[in-house]
Every structure is written in C-alpha cells, then in structure tokens.
Amino acid sequence: MTIGSLLGAIGQGFIWGVMVLGIFITYKVLNVSDLTVDGSFATGGAVFAMTLLAGVDPTLCLLVAMAAGGVCGFVTGILHTKFKIPAILAGILTQLGLYSINLRILGDKANTSISQASTNITFIAKLFNLPHTRAGMILGIIVSLICILILYFLLGTEFGASIRATGNNEKMIRALGVNTDNIKLFGMVLSNMLIALSGALLVQMNKYADVGMGKGAIVYGLASIVIGEVFFRRFSNFGIKLLSSVFGCIVFFIIRAVVINLGLKANDMQLISAIIVVIALAMPIFKENMNIQKIGKLNSLNEMKQKSSVDLSLKEVLDKKISSEMGGGVDA
Amino acid sequence: MLKLQNIYKTFHVGTINERRALNDINLVLNDGDFVTVIGGNGAGKSTLQNVISGTINPDYGTIEINGVNITKLPEHKRAKYIGRVFQDPMLGTASDMWIEENLALAYRRGEKRSAFKWMIDNNNTAFFKSQLERLGLGLEDRMKTKVKLLSGGQRQALTLLMSTLKKPDLLMLDEHTAALDPKTASLVLSLTKEIIEKSNITTIMITHNMKDALNYGNRLIMMDQGKIIFDVSGEEKKKLKVEDLLLKFNQTKDAPSDAMLLSS
Known part of the structure; x- marks a missing residue:
C-alpha cells in the first residue's frame, strides 16, 4: 500500500469520524440505537451540495447542512419520545422517508457534482499549496477535534451529566427531576447534526453528492466504535473515549484500504x-x-x-x- | 405536608382482570411524620407510592404537597418535592458514573441544569465528603470510584444519601431494604432513621417487614384491597406488637374470603 493511499484512508477516517462521534452520542452515551444515520448523512451531503451550488459560502453551507441533520434527528426524536415508537423503528422510518426527500433536494437526480465550486478544502489546498486529499485530511482533523472538544466540555456540564445519566439509568435521573424525553430528543438532534456535518465534509472531499452515500453508514460507525474500544479498553476518561472512536474510524478506513489493495471491491x-x-x-x-x-x-x-x-x-x-x-x- | 384526597385507581378496566388498586384513599401526612406502610401483596402499597411519585396517574382524586396541587405534574416535575429510594439497589444510582458525579446529580434534584456550568464543582466536594462520612462506609475516600463497583448495600446507602442531600418535602422509601441481606438491611435502616430524624424529613416507608414497621416511625398504616384499614400513631403505635398486626392481617383475609370470590 502506498503512502498516498494510507494518507487518503486517514483523511477519510477523520471525516467519517465526525459521524462516528454523532453515533457515539446516541449508541454509547444515551444507550439508544438511532438508525436515522444512513438518511441524515446523505441529507447533510445533499443540502451542502445544493446550497453550495446556489452560491452560498461553503462554511455557511456546512452550518445549513448541520441544521438539516438536526431536523432529521428531531423527527426521529419526536417519533420515539412523543409517539413512543421504539427507537430503532423510529430511525428506520425517518431514514426511509429521507431517501425520497434527499432525491428531491438533489433535484430528482441520484447525484450532483460540485467539482467546479470552491469549498473549504479547495481553500486550504490553495492556502498551503496542498493536493486535494491532503487538504481534506487537514479539514477533517480540524473539524473532528473541534467536535471532540465541544462534546467533551458539553458532557461535563450539569446538563451534559444529565444526558449521560439518562443513558445510564433513566428511572433514577427522572426521579431527580430530569425530563428524559427531552434529553433523548436533544441527543438525537445533536447526533444527527454531527452526522450531517460529516456527510457535507465527505461531499467536499469527493466533490460530488450521492443519494446513496449514507448506505451502511450506521454499520461503519458501530464498527469504528467497536475497533476504538479494542484499542482503548483500559481508559475510562471520557475525552479518550471520544478520541478512541475517531481513532477506530481511522483504523477502519485503513483496513478498508488494505482490503481494496488485496483485490477485494470497495x-x-x-x-x-x-x-x-x-x-x-x-x-x-x-x-x-x-x-x-x-x-x-x-x-x-x-x-x-x-x-x-x-x-x-x-x-x-x-x-x-x-x-x-x-x-x-x-x-x- | 402531603395530602391525598379521594384517590382511586383501577387497572385493566373493562376486562376480566379488572382490579381496583386504590379505593378512595384519603391520607394526610403532617410535617415530620415518619409513616411505615404495610400490607399483603396486591394491597395497593406500590400503587400508592407510584401515584404519589407520578409514575402512574390516579383515575380520580387530588394530591397536594405543601399546598401545591401536584396531581397533574409529570414524574420529573414532582422530583422538586420528592426524594425516592427504590427496592432495587441498581435503580437509584447511575452505575457508570462516579460517586461524586451521582451526588452532584442528586444535589440539583428538581433544579435547572446549566449547560455552561461544570457538574463537578470543587466547592461542593468538602460537603459531599462530610455527607459520605455520615454513612460510615469509607465511601468518602472513593469519590472518583464508579458506582457499579459498589455492593448493593453501599449503593442503597448512597441512594438514601442522594435522595436527602437536598432536603425533600417528602421522602419515599419503597421496600428499600428488601433486596439486602439482614445485616446490611439493618445498617441501611439505622442510617435511614438517623438521616430522617436529624433533618426532620416527612417520610413514607413501605415495608414487608412487620418488625421494621413497628420499630421505625411515629405512625403506621396498614393497607388491604386498595384501602387504608388501619392507621395508628404516637403512643398507640408504640404499644403495638407483631401479634396485633398479624391478627389484623388475618381479619382482612376473612372479610372477602376466597370462598366467597369463588362462589360468585
């Protein structure tokens, strides 16, 4: 395997790592399985591509994509907490619906190219005179580290502790006065915001948005978390746990690169x-x-x-x- | 002060399993009352505690705490007034979090939780430590230990401390020593007594143990078939013996006897 493909895999790992952080919030912190991922990831990508093509500033596009992801999470959250639909089914329903919506966002096309538009990655590439994938890696590192920092601090606050406690022992924290339904709703919104952000970053990296780009994302995410746990099992520090899931994602994409190198298909x-x-x-x-x-x-x-x-x-x-x-x- | 008025609750209405769990419950607890509640299985003890804590809604009636009508408040909003300890020691604490984190969570029971304030506030550490020392279990030296590493008894003692860390208007103990071995149970019970008496907390303690029901508290309530059938306090309660309670129990069994139910 060449250094180039290794670095490419690491870059992919950081970008998808943002999504893994999102899955970490629901799957690990809140202890609910939210399967909206496959849909909201593509929503983030599609919204980013279309707003960018409409001439909006790329950083603003990222924020719009995150907001769109938040809406996806909100829908699943309402289905789960207000209508009492089991979390897994609620996520599947949203995800299924999102497929149609994503196609609409992309203008009834399965994919859209943004190769002509300038993005955060092209900006970094120009600034440091770097190739596209290398610049993408830098953007992935910056964004995933910012996300880890924000999550680390958020979950250490009084409010954040009640999120962790909700995943740990719902009955107990409700008896201590926390509306666990609202906490879960918040968690799903936050999670899908990160997932959509990750999708938008991937669109920047790949220079196109595809309606099927989120397929299997939930499994990639879970695999990354699991791999990260293997390496960092001994650590109980919360920040390390967040880092370990992004690390797991990088390992996952390196394995993927190796597998492809061995002649298997992507x-x-x-x-x-x-x-x-x-x-x-x-x-x-x-x-x-x-x-x-x-x-x-x-x-x-x-x-x-x-x-x-x-x-x-x-x-x-x-x-x-x-x-x-x-x-x-x-x-x- | 807790005031229950005409509380009714029926489960499985309109089916063959229809059961009236609470049948016109009227109860007034004065400030500082420590009430023990006994009764056989299906007497309505748990339903009573669930109705007060808000995990189930009554079909009819009103519940007031300190003059505030809480009948329609959801469970989490009642937490402002009520501290709870459950029968299962695993239910009262967040196992993956530190002892200190659990205490910090409990210290803000019923209050707003800020997203801009650290939960671990070093100003509180000394206070938490001194509170843990009261338990006499050595937990004050293990503040950064995850609760899942504690034994059931330790966890229950911690839950008890957590539920009273911020003084509740009402403390509800739902057979909180039933899952513990006799020695640990008596330790937790004496801690319960000490904490309640020191802070003068109004308490409802549900128990299956008649001795405990007699030894603790200043008032005793016996329930049967969704009704309060016996309510004694003060000197009268002090004179009460296990035999008297057993006699009462047997009387209730005769009233609507099995034979009668079967023949109808």
Missing part, C-alpha cells in the same frame, strides 16, 4: 464491516459459552471420578485430567 466493505460488528457484539456470548462448556466438562469428569471410586488407577487419571482442565496447578 463494496465488499459492507460485508466486512457487518462481520466486524457481529464478532464484537457476539464476543461476550462466546466467552460465556466457553465457560459453561468448561463447567460441564469438569462436572462430568467429577461424576466419573465418584463412580470409579473402587478403581484407584482410573481415579488418578481422572484427577489429573480435572486439574489440567482447571488450568493446572491444583494437584490431587
């Missing part, structure tokens, strides 16, 4: 990321099953030992087997 990544998430989520169950099997084996050996109390030689053999099963050390 579309195979959907399957690979699904498998990564499945393995990570199933790991505790595997461990538990292995423990249970071990107990079963030990019990049956002990049973055999009791039955064979007359035959001393067999007993000895079984004792040895039991002690080796238990991890050695214990000698009968």
Whole structure:
C-alpha cells in the first residue's frame, strides 16, 4: 500500500469520524440505537451540495447542512419520545422517508457534482499549496477535534451529566427531576447534526453528492466504535473515549484500504464491516459459552471420578485430567 | 405536608382482570411524620407510592404537597418535592458514573441544569465528603470510584444519601431494604432513621417487614384491597406488637374470603 493511499484512508477516517462521534452520542452515551444515520448523512451531503451550488459560502453551507441533520434527528426524536415508537423503528422510518426527500433536494437526480465550486478544502489546498486529499485530511482533523472538544466540555456540564445519566439509568435521573424525553430528543438532534456535518465534509472531499452515500453508514460507525474500544479498553476518561472512536474510524478506513489493495471491491466493505460488528457484539456470548462448556466438562469428569471410586488407577487419571482442565496447578 | 384526597385507581378496566388498586384513599401526612406502610401483596402499597411519585396517574382524586396541587405534574416535575429510594439497589444510582458525579446529580434534584456550568464543582466536594462520612462506609475516600463497583448495600446507602442531600418535602422509601441481606438491611435502616430524624424529613416507608414497621416511625398504616384499614400513631403505635398486626392481617383475609370470590 502506498503512502498516498494510507494518507487518503486517514483523511477519510477523520471525516467519517465526525459521524462516528454523532453515533457515539446516541449508541454509547444515551444507550439508544438511532438508525436515522444512513438518511441524515446523505441529507447533510445533499443540502451542502445544493446550497453550495446556489452560491452560498461553503462554511455557511456546512452550518445549513448541520441544521438539516438536526431536523432529521428531531423527527426521529419526536417519533420515539412523543409517539413512543421504539427507537430503532423510529430511525428506520425517518431514514426511509429521507431517501425520497434527499432525491428531491438533489433535484430528482441520484447525484450532483460540485467539482467546479470552491469549498473549504479547495481553500486550504490553495492556502498551503496542498493536493486535494491532503487538504481534506487537514479539514477533517480540524473539524473532528473541534467536535471532540465541544462534546467533551458539553458532557461535563450539569446538563451534559444529565444526558449521560439518562443513558445510564433513566428511572433514577427522572426521579431527580430530569425530563428524559427531552434529553433523548436533544441527543438525537445533536447526533444527527454531527452526522450531517460529516456527510457535507465527505461531499467536499469527493466533490460530488450521492443519494446513496449514507448506505451502511450506521454499520461503519458501530464498527469504528467497536475497533476504538479494542484499542482503548483500559481508559475510562471520557475525552479518550471520544478520541478512541475517531481513532477506530481511522483504523477502519485503513483496513478498508488494505482490503481494496488485496483485490477485494470497495463494496465488499459492507460485508466486512457487518462481520466486524457481529464478532464484537457476539464476543461476550462466546466467552460465556466457553465457560459453561468448561463447567460441564469438569462436572462430568467429577461424576466419573465418584463412580470409579473402587478403581484407584482410573481415579488418578481422572484427577489429573480435572486439574489440567482447571488450568493446572491444583494437584490431587 | 402531603395530602391525598379521594384517590382511586383501577387497572385493566373493562376486562376480566379488572382490579381496583386504590379505593378512595384519603391520607394526610403532617410535617415530620415518619409513616411505615404495610400490607399483603396486591394491597395497593406500590400503587400508592407510584401515584404519589407520578409514575402512574390516579383515575380520580387530588394530591397536594405543601399546598401545591401536584396531581397533574409529570414524574420529573414532582422530583422538586420528592426524594425516592427504590427496592432495587441498581435503580437509584447511575452505575457508570462516579460517586461524586451521582451526588452532584442528586444535589440539583428538581433544579435547572446549566449547560455552561461544570457538574463537578470543587466547592461542593468538602460537603459531599462530610455527607459520605455520615454513612460510615469509607465511601468518602472513593469519590472518583464508579458506582457499579459498589455492593448493593453501599449503593442503597448512597441512594438514601442522594435522595436527602437536598432536603425533600417528602421522602419515599419503597421496600428499600428488601433486596439486602439482614445485616446490611439493618445498617441501611439505622442510617435511614438517623438521616430522617436529624433533618426532620416527612417520610413514607413501605415495608414487608412487620418488625421494621413497628420499630421505625411515629405512625403506621396498614393497607388491604386498595384501602387504608388501619392507621395508628404516637403512643398507640408504640404499644403495638407483631401479634396485633398479624391478627389484623388475618381479619382482612376473612372479610372477602376466597370462598366467597369463588362462589360468585
């Protein structure tokens, strides 16, 4: 793999990392699964592209895209908190509806090019005389670090603590006077604002917006969070946890680049990321099953030992087997 | 002061499972009353506490705390007046947060939570520490420990402290020692007594343990089939023995007997 494609992967990782931060808020902090992501990511991209083509300043376009993402999150939030639709279904419904809306935003076309327009990335590229992808990486780093800082400080405040407590123990924080429905609504809005921002940045990077650009985004995000956790499991500091999910996203895109380098197609990544998430989520169950099997084996050996109390030689053999099963050390 | 007037609550209306959980409850708690509530399963104790805390709405009646009508207030808005400790020790604290963070959350019970003020305020640390010392569990040295690392008893003691950190107008204890071993339960109960008496907090303590119901508090209420069937306080309560309560219990069982229900 070349340095160029590695740097490209890292740049992608930072840009998608903003989205991972958004997913982190709902999935990890609030403990609700919000599947609006695939839709709101593309909404952010589409809104950015169209406002940019209308001649609006690119930074302002980013803010407009974020606002659009916030509206998507608000819809899911209302469906979930006011209409009591389960969060997963509420997210799927919004996401499905958004597909039509995104097509409308893009002017009934599946994609729109912005290659002629000047963006934040072209600005940075010109300023430092850098190639496009390198400038995109710098923008991704700046934006994701700002987002991490804001989230870190926000979640450390009195209000932010009530968000964390809502994800931790809803009943408790409600008994302490917090309207948990409003907190969840806020969390979904904030989350989808970041997701849409990420989509808008990706449009800058790719120079086009596509109605299907958010496909599988939720799984990429979850995979990134899971990978980040593997590396930073020992840390409990909240800032590190935020950093670790962006880091996980970078690793994810490096894996993706390697996979493509090995001759697989970019579309195979959907399957690979699904498998990564499945393995990570199933790991505790595997461990538990292995423990249970071990107990079963030990019990049956002990049973055999009791039955064979007359035959001393067999007993000895079984004792040895039991002690080796238990991890050695214990000698009968 | 807590005032309940003509509270009715029926579950599963219009079905074969229709059950009147609260049947015309009238209750006035004076300031500083420490009331223990006993009753068999299905007597309406939990429904009573849920109606007061706002997790369920009554079908009819009014609830007042200190003259404020809270009947229509949602659960989170009643938190301003009510401190609660649940039966399940896991329910009263946020497990992934520090002891100090939990205390800070509780210290702002019912108040506005600012998005521009740090939750961990070093000015409060000394106060939290001194409060934790009262528990005598050594938690004051573990302020930055996550609550999930504490035992059930420690968590329940912490929840108790949290619910009274900012003095509530009413403290509700829902069988808060039922899930603890006898030794821990008596420790938490004596802490409960100490805290309540020191701050003179109006309290409702639901319990299954008749001894506890007699040993603690200045007033005792027995419930059956959604009604308050026995209400004693002061000297009369002090003279009460477990045998007397058992007698009462048996009387209630006879009234609408199983045989009668089956024959109808």
